[in-house]
Amino acid sequence: MPGSRVRFRILGGVELWLDDAPAVLPRPRHRAVLGCLLLNANRVVTVSALTEALWGGAAPATARNQLQADISAIRRAGRGALELTTRAAGYLLHADEDQADHLRFAALTARARGAAVSERVPLLREALALWHGPALADAAGAYVAAARLQLGEERLSACEDLYEAELELGRHREIVPDLTRAARDEPTRERLWVTLMLALHRCGRRADALAAGRELRRFLADEHGLEPGPAFQETERLILRADEDDAGPAAAPVVPALLPPDIVDFTGRDAEIARLDAALAPAGRPLPVVTITGMGGVGKTTLAVHAAHRAAGDYPGGQLYATLRGTEARPVEPGDVLARFLRALGVDERAIPIDLTERADAYRSRLAGRRVLVLLDDAADEAQIRPLLPGDGSCVALVTSRAGLDGLAGARRVQLGVFSDDEAASLLGRVAAPQRVAREPAESATILRLCGRLPLAVRIAGARLRSRPAWPMSRLATALQNEQRRLDHLVAGDLAVRTSIASSYRAIGAAGQLLARRLSLFTVPDFPSWLASAVAGVPAAEAEDLLERLVDAHLLLDAGTDATGAGRYRFHDLVRLYLRERAQAEEPSDGTDVLRAGFGAYLGLARRMATLIPGPCYAAIHGTFPAVTVPVPDEVDPIEWFAAERLALLAVVRHACDAGEIEAAFDLAGCMEKHFDIRGIYIDWRATSDYVLAACRAAGHRLGEAVMLRGLTELAAWHEVDHPGGAMDRMLADAEQTAELFESVGHGPGLSDAAVMKAWALAAKGTYGEAAEAAELAIRLAEEHDHLGGQARAHVAAAVVHGESLDLAVAEDHLTVALRVAREVGNQRYVATVLQFIGVLNTRAGRTGAAIAALDESLRVLRTYQDRYAEVLTLLTLARAHLPGPPARGYATEALTIAREYNLPHHTADALGVLGAVELADGNHRRAVDHLSASVRLWRQRGWGTFLADALRTLGDAQAPISPAAALHAWREARDIYLSVGHAPRVAELNALISKQVAAASPSS
Incomplete structure (x- = not known):
């Protein structure tokens, strides 16, 4: 029936409907194939992908023929009405949102996210009405469990969005019964419990609201050994201190207030203010984008800030502000603004996505349902600001720009002319x-x-x-x-x-003019008074006086105080451009000496502060660029100093590259690495290192290239999976290149660091002889060059190599030395790292008490520094040490949460494996298979053989009662990996398991 109307359902059972009658799909695998094609609708699904999805690595020899038969059966059921075509690589099924319920669900929920709250509720109710049971309920295939979990997660998120929207509309009484059932059906969904508590509180049922909170606390503590998160705790605190007649606390505790101060002598613009007041006033409708455009200096920013302050009371969700520097040669990247906004909205630095689209999605999700005013000042063009516009109709964006921004459809425009x-x-x-x-x-x-x-x-x-x-x-x-x-x-x-x-x-005098010209040469967003002292060559007090004269003359703006107690200042963009013109016309030199003095001041302070931050024990490698000593108080916190100066330091590094001052650039970038590491600021770390690396290569500066590549190797190894052979293959290649560079310049400590990275990568590949040689070379080089931190790192690398090869006694000797050296260096963070590996070794050796003691000490140190990334390994090892006891689940769950939140693929794979072992110990075989299958997939990408083999071994144990054939497949692959790396005891153990399973399956038995 080629003219029939085709519909598909997977949000429940897998169904194919022709007109108003269901077609017959007799076998579970037919439904599984159709479900897989629908999940990939409008994309070619290769035969190999279908095979993996259905059989999960245990495909029979006849898999391709079976798939062809299944496709034929689906086509017969569709009676010629399906748009299911065969391509060279596989199959393509066409479907749109009017045909497929899951596509309709996705479209409705996406529209809901961008709609006003009154429109959001019907959209979400329509979306949720599409569900008729667990997704893919009657399909059979290896992919089904993961797909069902993902779709179920999307359904629960939509439920949470719906209840929050209902609550915002004041329907707290109506939603309490359904919300109570939903929270108890999904007891780990803290958003549901928070919404339930708020709904009960707003119904006047304060005691019931607090009782619901206690119920969640008991469940999380008993089942997972966890405490509820910050949103729950803040809601509970607000309810506890609220008056009895209070309408209830706000659901989102983080309220940004980033607007700059209002202009105290704001003058005129009555007509424009009236238009902006009307445009910014909420009126129960989707709020607009409002643009203020005009020539430079016409007062766009002044008007926008004043209007934003007048409207701020209508936006209880807060106010966000960013200057986009659209008039400069290098405008601010939208991704950088999104990162700042996400931090202001309460997102941890390490949880900020790398991808621009994902950042924008996270930003709009944070704004959903809140009434927030976003002020974007000095936009370059539409492309720069589109990612920064809220997706939610409850928010408003106020944008200033010299450009017309005519490409913003539906925007309300205020064209600003000169004063009357x-x-x-x-x-x-x-x-x-x-x-x-x-x-x-x-x-x-x-x-x-x-x-x-x-x-x-x-x-x-x-x-x-x-x-x-x-x-x-x-x-x-x-x-x-x-x-x-x-x-x-x-x-x-x-x-x-x-x-x-x-x-x-002309009115500020020769000394002021000289200082203004010199300061204008730096491309920093703002700067401290000590920079003025350095470039003018005058004492700090005299520099402060000159700066205040510039402020009085409106050539500088006061930007507060920095982490050292010095004043901070910034230029208006047009003032800086003018002063640079004056510098070009009036200065006898090209400004190189001025820039070098300023770069030297930043470098002097960065070197001093970097030595005070505990880090990963790499050799501190400096160039020959002359650092300038800047007097600052001894009590300045180095981590806070780097945090306060981060944007300026990033700008200085790039400026130094552009000015050809490579020695300053790589030195300063290297000084920032420990701050990036301890605070998990991986995005800036990679971007800065990539920029400096390119500059070093262009200039032929091999030492700088080696230092940058050393840090990038560390980043890529543990945070990315983008190499054809896996992350460890990339680490090996990068470590060898780093070693060649350090060798070419004769830098022994750097060679030791590179040898450590090479030892890790070789251990991951199972080439233990070469790995041991690399570790011993690292130890010898570190000793020869008095590189104490390198000695600690090298002994840990040697311990990992010997631990991987099951020589635990030698591994323990190396860890003993590493701990002693780390304590001698006084680097508490690396002490915590060594304690982690001592915990790993003792857990493998069956010394549970000693393992837990070391790991508890490690955890205390890491939490002192708020080092969440390093904390994951400690949590995972604590989980293994406690297996099969109840605490194991809590530690493993927390580790998985952190690993996923901070984009750590290595630890995510490890955490999934530990959770699979926890479920297996509790007899939950199917849950164990789900976790372990996901772990195996990630380990294949990571390229670490023994971790993959361990996960496969445990996966086989979990599959044995469910699918003996799949268990055999997993065990055999694990055995082959162990055999390739020489793990004879594990090979013998698996051979026994395989023989037993084969015997049990034979007809004679």
Whole structure:
């Protein structure tokens, strides 16, 4: 029936409908094949992918023929109405959201995320009504469990979104019965419990709300050994301290307030303010994007900030603000702004996705259902701001730009022109003193005319007059007349701004001018007063005085205080451009000496602070660039200093690269690595190192190239899976290249570090002889060059190699030395690392008490430094040490949560394997198979043989009662891996298992 209407269902049983009648799919595998094709609708599914999905690595020899038969059966059931085509690589099934329930569900939930709350509820209810039971309920295939879990997760998320939307609409009484059932059906879903507590509280049932919280606490403690998360705890605290008649606490405790201060002498713009007040006022409808456009200096930012402050009370979800630097040569990347916004919304640094699209998704998810005002200042173009626009109709975005931004469909626009005569006169009077303007009206009018009534020019002119109280107005008017040819073109572009800045520039004196010109050469978002001292060559107090004069002249803006107690300042973008022009015209040199002095100041402080941060014990490798000593208080926290200076340091590193100062660039980037590591700032680490690496290679700077590649190798090995042979193959290749570079410049400590990385990679590949040689080389080099941290690292690497080869006694000797050296160095974080491996070794040796003691000490140290990434291995080893006891599940669950949150594929694979072992110990074979199958898939990508073999071995144990054939397949693959690396005891053990299983399956038995 080629003309029949085709519909598919997988949100329940797998069904194919022609018109209004179900077609017959007689076998579970027919339904499994159709389900797999639907999950990949409109994409070619290869035969090998289908085979893996159905049989999970245990495909029979006839798999291809069976698949062809299954496809034929599905086509027969569709009676010619299906768009199911055969391609060279596999099969393609066409379906749209009107045909397939899961596609319809995805479309409805996506639309709900971007809709106003009143529209969100019906969309979510329609989406959830599509479900008729567990997804793929009657299909049979290896992929089904994971797909069912994923689709079920999406359904639960939609339920949570629905209940939160209902709560926002004040329907707390109506949702309590269903919400109570949902929370008890899914007791680990903390969002459901938080919403239930809020709904009960708003019903006046405060005691019931707190009882629901206690119920969740008991469940998490008894079943998982965990405490509820921050959102739950904040809600519970708010309920406890709320008044009896309170309508209930807010659901989201993190409320950003990033708006810069309002302008105290804001003047005029009455018509524009009225339009913005109306545009920004919530009115129960999807809120708009509002743009303020106009030429530079016309007052876009001033107006936007003022309007945002007026509207802030209507946005209880908070206010976000970012300046996008669209007028600069390198505008701010949208991904960087999203990272800042996510941090302001409560997202941990290490949980921020790397991919721009994923960051935007996370940002919009955080804004969903909240009323937040987003101010984006100085946008370059539509492409820059689109990822930053909220997806939720409850939020508003206010954008300023010199560009027209006509590509933003549906945006409300305010085109800003120059001041009227009255507005310009009023601003001049407010800044300079109203009595002076009134005393000399003709001269004031001349100033305003020559300024073209441009707000920035008027404000700067008024500031100059204020700083010269004895001047008559005529004096400034005459000065402006001298540049009348430029002032004739004031309204055409930046020329008027340049003239206005020049009038202030001339008033600050030679010393101030010199400092302003020199500071303008640095491409930093803001800077501390010690930078001024370094580039001007004057004492700190004198530099502070000069900076304050620049602030008074409106050439600088006060940006607060930095982590050392020094003042911070920033340039307006147009002021910086003007001052750079003056530097080019007035400075006798090209500014290289100035930049080197500033780079040296940053480098001097970065070196000092880096030595105070405990890190991974790599050799501190510096270049020959002269560092400048900057006096700062001894009590400055180095981690806080790096955090406060991070954006400036990143800019300085790139600037140094662009200026050809490679010695400064690689040295400064290397100093930042320990801060990146301890705070898990992997995105900036990679971007900075990649940039410097490219500059080093272009300049032929092999030492800098080696230092950058050393850090990038560490990042790629544990945080990425993008090499054809797996992450460990990439680590080996990068370690060998790093060693060649260090050898070419004769750097022994660097060679030791590279040999450590090579030993790890070779151990992962099972080539233990070569790995042991690399570890011994690392030890010898570290000893020869007094590289104590390298000695500790090298002994840990040697311990890993011998532990992998089952020589536990030798491994223990190396760890004993590593712990002693790490304590001697005084590096507590690396002490915690060595204790982790001592815990691993003792767990393997069956010394549970000693393992737990070492791991508990490791955990205490790591939590002192808030080192969540390193904490995962400790948690995983604690779980193994406690197996099969109840605490194992809690430790493994927490480890998996952290590993997934912070994008750690190695630890995610490990955590899934441990959870599979936990489920197996509890007799939950099918759950164990799900976890272990996922672990095996990840280990295949990682390229670490023994970890893969361990996961396969446990997977076979879990599959044995369910699918003996699958168990045999897993055991045989594990045995072959153990055989390839020489693990004879494990080979013998698996051979016995395989023989027993084969005998049990034979007809004679």
